[in-house]
Amino acid sequence: MAMSHIQRFPSAAKAASTNPLKMSQPLGAALAYLGVDRCLPLFHGSQGCTAFGLVLLVRHFREAIPLQTTAMDQVSTILGGYDNLEQAIRTIVERNKPAMIGVATTGVTETKGEDMGGQYTLFRQRNPDMAGTALVFANTPDFAGGFEDGFAAAVTAMVERLVEPSPVRIPTQVNVLAGSHLSPGDVEELRDIIEGFGLSPIMLPDLSLSMAGRQPTDFTATSLGGVTVDQIRAMGASATTIVVGEHMRVAGNALELKTDVPSHFFSRLTGLEASDKLVRLLMELSGKPAPARLRRQREALVDAMLDGHFFFSRKRIAVALEPDLLYAVTGFLADMGAEVVAAVSPTQSPVLERLKAATIMVGDHSDMETLARDADLIVSNSHGRQGAARIGVPLHRMGLPMFDRLGAGLRVQVGYRGTRELLCEIGNLFLAREMDHGPHDAGHHGADESHGCGGGSCGCNAV
Incomplete structure (x- = not known):
């Protein structure tokens, strides 16, 4: 065209928007944090900010979604929310012992102008006994940007806070920064493709292990499965990074700047030409031909x-x-x-x-x-x-x-x-x-018709 x-x-x-398409930054950040094993996302804001996001994710994935809040009220919003944040983190660590807590700001704290970098430093100084729990803070105002922006901000924050540079390169280890537009099924498919070349991918975040459906033997208040904190730290030793999605470009640049690991950008992985491009890269990285599958x-x-x-x-x-x-x-x-x-x-x-x-x-x-x-x-x-x-x-x-x-x-x-x-x-x-x-019928297929398949039993995805 x-x-x-x-x-x-x-x-x-x-x-006004009568049927919104937009979703907020904190919600995107929460989804990114949920791709980390034993993580508990924490919204730094009011309880309502958390409740609506929680309902949306539960309805989509049909899974238990761990999500906490600092429960800001009118007083803490005006005077500052550090006390709420510190108490929430201490309570989460003492009760749930997560491997990581991912904090996402909301409109309440961003409007107030909370200094998240300063609050992180202050918390570490006042709570040296909690050094074993990884903390990641991301600025995600819900009055600006959208779902992809919040997801990217959380991934970038994890890269900057957790990834450690390494003088050693593991030739078979590959980083994958998986954008928010990839479903858990997409992440799993991407892992299978990469592993088919004898390579070992580290997916950040890895929703295929946490949001694709698992049944724990015991209740857990944190995410169940995903990339581990140790794996994130080890991304600096990878041979290359595959970045999927325009909104992940900032995170990819941050990772390359911090570790010198070269990155390869893919705007999409849907389509014949896009898939061929990925396979050619994996053949080059592994030195192996494409698998028969x-x-x-x-x-x-x-x-x-x-x-x-x-x-x-x-x-x-x-x-x-x-x-x-x-x-x-x-x-x-x-x-x-x-x-x-x-x-x-x-x-x-x-x-x-x-x-x-x-x-x-x-x-x-x-x-x-x-x-x-x-x-x-x-x-x-x-x-x-x-x-x-x-x-x-x-x-x-x-x-x-x-x-x-x-x-x-x-x-x-x-x-x-x-x-x-x-x-x-x-x-x-x-x-x-x-x-x-028939080919000459100009009328639209009604959105509420079964078109002869008994309401969608043929496998089509019509309403």
């Missing part, structure tokens, strides 16, 4: 693209997702010959400049509803279902939150296998519509 035909609107000019997966993806491009060609699709996931999905759809008529992001991001879409804007689900009236499909999270139903356009669910489908955290959309699964899921929606209505 020619760039001259692209319409870019910096943001939607309206007084990956070669078979690539052949299957190419065949699926040949089979499915008939159903994607010239389809009009509207997408509303977090910036890096938005970039990955719109790029894949353009590869398949579809026309992305609208791309809506909740926040500004440099990656928006590279999107392939007719209209690009920062907005919410109500903006998507307006832009998608002539679309064949909407791609967004579960909060987009009401708007899709009103305008009669089917919805393919992606991103977070996805609370009305099982297995949201287990879906795979990266690499050859993940790209093929995404292709088949969306392609089946178009195929089902053609089978039900």
Whole structure:
């Protein structure tokens, strides 16, 4: 698509958002902390800030989410919240003995202007007996930025606080900075791909071990599984770092600056060309050819693209997702010959400049509803279902939150296998519509119709 035909609107000019797409920075930071083994995220703010974030994560992952708060009130907000922070950390360490406590600020403390660096130093000076627990503080005001920004801030804070430079390099050890747009299933797939070349990845954060579904024998108030604090410290000895997502670029630069470990940036890992780029890098790092399993997966993806491009060609699709996931999905759809008529992001991001879409804007689900009236499909999270139903356009669910489908955290959309699964899921929606209505039916497939599959029993992801 020619760039001259692209319409870019910096943001939607309206007084209020009726169906928000944006999620806050503290929530993104909490998810990043949850990818660390035996970690307990701590919101430095009021109890309400924590409660709403907790509900959203529980509904999406259907897992017990450990999340604590410093319970700031009116008095501590005015006079300063250090006492609340110190008491909360001491209580958590004494009762739960976590390996790490990840602190994320909220609008309450950021508006007050809490000096988090100074509070960290003061806590360490006043509590030398708690040196065995790692502490990471991240500034994540929820009145600025969004979900990806908070996730990136937490990962950057972990890199700066925990990673230790090393004069020794382990040739087979590879760091992976996994962006917030990667599901636990995506992280697991990425690990399998890297290990197939004989390499040992350290994933930061590693949601595949903590948020993909585990049943502990005993109750634990901390995260169950994930990258360990010792592994994070050892990232300085790796041979290279793979950075996935534009919002992780700052964390990748911080890691390279601190350790001199070279980094390789991937804007997306969904699609044939993107997957080929990753495999070529791993072949170069390991000195080994691609495993037979990956070669078979690539052949299957190419065949699926040949089979499915008939159903994607010239389809009009509207997408509303977090910036890096938005970039990955719109790029894949353009590869398949579809026309992305609208791309809506909740926040500004440099990656928006590279999107392939007719209209690009920062907005919410109500903006998507307006832009998608002539679309064949909407791609967004579960909060987009009401708007899709009103305008009669089917919805393919992606991103977070996805609370009305099982297995949201287990879906795979990266690499050859993940790209093929995404292709088949969306392609089946178009195929089902053609089978039900015929190629000459101009009416939209209603968002509340079962299209002959008994309400979604065929495996498609329509409403």
